[in-house]
Amino acid sequence: MLSIKNLQVNIGAREILKGIQLEVKAGEVHAIMGPNGSGKSTLASVLAGREQFEVRAGEVLFQGKDLLQMPPEDRAREGIFMAFQYPVEIPGVSNVNFLKTALNEIRAYRGLPPVESREFLKLVREKQKLVEFDAKLANRSVNEGFSGGEKKRNEIFQLAMLDPRLAILDETDSGLDIDALKIVASGVNKLKSADNAFVIITHYQRLLEYIIPDFVHVLYDGRIVKSGGKELALELEEKGYDWLKTEHGPVAAPAPAA
């Protein structure tokens, strides 16, 4: 489904990603772990289509299509969803209008008619229930007045609404208390299927107690230095990230903010 080959990415003159390889197939859950500044969020941003990055080399294919050539909206329409580490508040844009517009633009791209109002509201109720997101959405702006936890849960709710093929969760666990974390994890587990895939980017192993990954990758200094099964996450939890420095040397440049 997703195939990343030798991806090298700069911000200005600084090399952030130095040749990433990653294969994700339908039905799989991949966890990407690593210390701050290793390039985790950059990887998520590049996949979602953020523009301030310069792709120096490599390619990313999503269902056989060249992802890097697509504007962010086409990536979403093709079936990629990124849950933001810091979801944006957009005062004045109503949640309902936002979701409906998003859903209909994706449907239009796939040659489907717009969703009927009643059907849409039914879908909203259904998905809110599924991911246990009970915040009132009507008459409220996107993420406005939401607590940190609500914003993250809103990301998972949007994920449920838009039903992507590939979901990238960028540090969705950061800033969540244990109850919120469980709810988020349970939402993801319900949405998991044989047809979709998840890439979970996280600093801590904590989330992976609730979402069991099929593969764990350790990102360090812009490279995936180690891959393994779910037990690798536990190992990281025990050992921390310090061993990476001895095995792979210190990060050359000062680490950018995540």
Added chain:
Amino acid sequence: MTKDTGALYQKLVEDQEQLFHGIPQDPEWKKIRLSAWEDFRKLGFPTTRHEDWRYTNILPFLQTPYQIAGKNGVHLNASSVDGLDLPGLDAWRIVLVNGVLHQELCRLPQEGPLRVLPLEEAAALPEFRKHFSRYIDTANNHFAALNTAFASTGLFLELGTMATASKPVHLLHLTTGSSPLLIQYRNLVVLQPQSSLTLVEHFVPLYLSGDVLVNSATEMVLCEGATADHFRIQNGNQHEATVNHTQVFQDASTRYNNHTFCLNGKFIRNNTHVTIGASGGESHLYGLYITGGDQLVDNHTFVDHRKPGSQSNEWYKGVMKDRSAGVFSGKIFVRPGAQKTNAFQQNNNILIGENATMNSKPELEIFADDVKCSHGSTTGQLDEEAAFYLRTRGIGQQTARSMLVHAFAYDLTEKIRLEPLKRYINNLIDEKI
């Protein structure tokens, strides 16, 4: 050179006899006219050397060989006017065509406290004489002076004491014609004590293909305890240059809400002057301007707190696209002795076009020491992070932009309490983006 005495000025001077001829010979009105004409002779037309017109060059619109619009109406089909009703809004309708009141196109109650007359017919009424031209400052306002000197068309609208208009009043200002015209008209709106009116002024061209310069002036008087919701929708076309002077006078314990929406029209200059002349007056001025192409929209506001214990709140927002230009200047004036005044002003702008410009000039002049006043102005760009967020959800760039402009405008559109009007305005915003 702060004044222009070019072609149009000369024409007016040459034609003054003719212009004065045939206007009502009411001696009092005549006195007002002659005095305003003297003011205009002194002022001429403003150039950009004049501080109040520094960013707004009207001179290109004074070169056209305009005919001066007369008092005779232009025949328009009722059906084409019906098409301009605001969908879903049950309203009384008043129609001015090039400033002339067309009673056959109006929809008004047969009797009751709402009275609408052509300006000239009202001239003899005591209610008219008490207020007409008492508030407008012709000594300092070029166009208002010219308007006061020559405008004899327009309307007198009065709402009686204690009355609440049973429906909003939709006041259609239509401009029409195929040759260059200077259109001047004058309105006087009087809200008698404790009355309450919703007035929707709607400026639209209808079969307009000649260049017009519209110089309109409106005085609106809120007698003690009166309330007005005053909307202005300006949606002209490429042939239209407009100077609109609105002078509001508020007596004690009045509440005035102004909602101004400037959309299309090649050149728009609004002078919106609010005088809170007694204690307990409250004014809210909201303005939204969205400009594109080579439009210029200038909102010039002046809020005059004359007596203690009044408040004003002003919020203007603008979005400038392409090569268009926005101008905002707002002055809050607190006179000596006007203690306990609360006055706030804000102006926020977004530039979308690389060649779009905005000039914003907020001003406070305060001559009392126990007041709360503030002002602020920002000019920036659309929030890129928000746009990116929307796009990652599959929303195209254009739609994302449109949603964010709506969101920016939302602070002002949400203040519209008439749902059909809110929908109408939101549609106009959509079309404009």
